[in-house]
Amino acid sequence: MPDGSGQTLLTQLESFLPHERITTNSYALERLSRDQTHVLEPGIPLAAVFPISSEETSRIVQAASQHRIPIVARGEGSGLAGGANAIDGCLVMCFSRMNRIIEINARDGVAVVEPGVINADLRRKAAEQGLFYAPDPSSFEISSIGGNIATNAGGLRCAKYGVTREAVLGLQVVLADGKTLQIGRRSIKGVAGYDLTALFVGSEGTLGLITQATVRLRPAPNEAGTVLAQFKTLEAAGDAVGQILAAGLVPSVLEIMDQTTLMAVEEWRHMGIEQTVRAALVAQTDSGSSHDLAAIEEVCGDAGAVETHRSTDILESELLIEARRWAFSALERKGATLLEDVAVPRSRLVELIAAIEKIAAEAHVTIGTFGHAADGNLHPTVVWDRGDDAGRRRALGAAQAIMETTLRLGGTLTGEHGVGILKRDALEKELGPDVVRLSRSIKEVFDPDGILNPGKILAVD
Numbered sequence: 001m002p003d004g005s006g007q008t009l010l011t012q013l014e015s016f017l018p019h020e021r022i023t024t025n026s027y028a029l030e031r032l033s034r035d036q037t038h039v040l041e042p043g044i045p046l047a048a049v050f051p052i053s054s055e056e057t058s059r060i061v062q063a064a065s066q067h068r069i070p071i072v073a074r075g076e077g078s079g080l081a082g083g084a085n086a087i088d089g090c091l092v093m094c095f096s097r098m099n100r101i102i103e104i105n106a107r108d109g110v111a112v113v114e115p116g117v118i119n120a121d122l123r124r125k126a127a128e129q130g131l132f133y134a135p136d137p138s139s140f141e142i143s144s145i146g147g148n149i150a151t152n153a154g155g156l157r158c159a160k161y162g163v164t165r166e167a168v169l170g171l172q173v174v175l176a177d178g179k180t181l182q183i184g185r186r187s188i189k190g191v192a193g194y195d196l197t198a199l200f201v202g203s204e205g206t207l208g209l210i211t212q213a214t215v216r217l218r219p220a221p222n223e224a225g226t227v228l229a230q231f232k233t234l235e236a237a238g239d240a241v242g243q244i245l246a247a248g249l250v251p252s253v254l255e256i257m258d259q260t261t262l263m264a265v266e267e268w269r270h271m272g273i274e275q276t277v278r279a280a281l282v283a284q285t286d287s288g289s290s291h292d293l294a295a296i297e298e299v300c301g302d303a304g305a306v307e308t309h310r311s312t313d314i315l316e317s318e319l320l321i322e323a324r325r326w327a328f329s330a331l332e333r334k335g336a337t338l339l340e341d342v343a344v345p346r347s348r349l350v351e352l353i354a355a356i357e358k359i360a361a362e363a364h365v366t367i368g369t370f371g372h373a374a375d376g377n378l379h380p381t382v383v384w385d386r387g388d389d390a391g392r393r394r395a396l397g398a399a400q401a402i403m404e405t406t407l408r409l410g411g412t413l414t415g416e417h418g419v420g421i422l423k424r425d426a427l428e429k430e431l432g433p434d435v436v437r438l439s440r441s442i443k444e445v446f447d448p449d450g451i452l453n454p455g456k457i458l459a460v461d
């Protein structure tokens with residue numbers, strides 16, 4: 001039962017929202033209260049609402065702020081840090097119905113979209129006009145642009161095109177008091193004032209609600225060709241990464257998978273990967289130059305690849321990339337999982353991979369490691385038997401050890417998934433107390449009553 005202010009807010013919301021856009025149904029709320037971070041238990045929300053415009057979002061926020069009811073923004077709930085997890089008594093603001101692509105403008109090289117647009121839908125729509133929306137998290141078919149911006153999502157093509165932040169020019173945001181603000185710009189360049197757009201990108205729903213975005217589109221790249229290189233040692237694969245980048249080659253994708261991951265994919269998809277293979281690289285270039293692809297294959301051979309396979313066939317290239325996209329799902333089939341998201345300077349990649357193997361052996365857990373090698377961003381995925389509490393504890397210990405090692409190597413606790421709740425308590429170890437204090441002050445400026453996704457990124461005092 002909602003308390004007095006919760007009940008008053010519900011009555012107020014029901015006075016202007018049609019019944020199909022507000023729910024207190026416990027089954028619906030259970031589904032809308034969690035993201036894909038299975039190790040975290042979400043709270044129980046008061047209700048979920050589905051605004052269809054920025055004006056409506058603003059009205060809902062004004063009402064919630066009057067009663068100091070917390071608001072948790074939700075895109076598609078594919079997050080991996082608990083960012084969209086409900087907190088007790090909150091209002092879940094679901095943006096799935098704000099899914100219009102308002103404009104695609106080839107001349108300006110921009111798209112204007114609502115936050116609930118699915119990444120893949122924008123990509124397809126842009127492609128119809130020979131344009132390209134670069135940010136491509138592996139979840140591109142199941143995640144929203146609003147969620148991608150709020151987490152500053154990465155993806156496979158970051159190797160060449162950078163993370164989501166590189167593609168965001170301007171935002172419309174609803175602040176904690178319901179005021180709507182336009183920040184950023186539509187022009188490709190622009191440096192007027194503090195870069196509030198960059199601040200909002202990756203703010204995980206803690207500073208304001210994104211109700212519209214102006215994003216950059218590029219000319220569609222050439223069809224990508226792909227190299228799959230298999231190695232007998234992880235070190236050789238890591239060396240190949242270093243040599244490819246040192247040679248000035250610019251792959252659009254450069255992914256690494258360890259043996260545990262490869263075998264999980266093989267068991268599931270039967271791609272003919274030998275058990276003796278310890279690591280594989282999947283590289284793509286979309287430069288249109290067959291020389292670049294051949295050069296990547298040659299570097300891999302020189303670094304000790306036991307087998308390489310090069311393809312410019314579109315379907316085959318897609319299949320090779322799919323093998324990498326299946327990595328997490330293949331590991332998930334083997335048990336409960338905790339997906340890590342650490343990143344180190346590229347020169348420390350091999351050390352990190354070796355350390356993860358050692359941690360797995362010492363903690364007696366299975367860890368499948370894959371990730372975006374060109375960015376030094378790995379997703380060591382700890383797997384344990386479902387229902388095995390001791391296994392779960394060992395997994396959490398191993399994840400902790402991976403984070404500590406990453407920091408020791410000069411890296412970061414999250415390369416692309418965000419802090420959410422999962423990394424919140426470790427954040428200060430990376431940033432230090434002064435930066436955390438400054439971050440709190442920034443949060444207070446935007447959200448003095450602390451109603452926007454409280455307890456995410458920063459703990460509530």
Ligand SMILES: Cc1cc2nc3c(=O)[nH]c(=O)nc-3n(C[C@H](O)[C@H](O)[C@H](O)COP(=O)(O)OP(=O)(O)OC[C@H]3O[C@@H](n4cnc5c(N)ncnc54)[C@H](O)[C@@H]3O)c2cc1C
Binds near residue numbers: 150
């Ligand atoms: C199989 C799989 C593969 C994945 N691969 C990748 C990958 O390659 N790279 C990567 O970076 N991530 C990846 N992810 C994680 C996830 O897909 C991304 O974090 C994604 O950006 C989340 O989008 P979403 O729409 O699901 O957002 P949600 O999970 O719903 O929300 C994420 C965060 O954004 C906030 N938020 C959502 N919408 C808004 C809004 N309109 N305004 C303000 N705040 C908002 C939420 O409060 C929350 O803090 C993967 C996840 C899965 C399950």
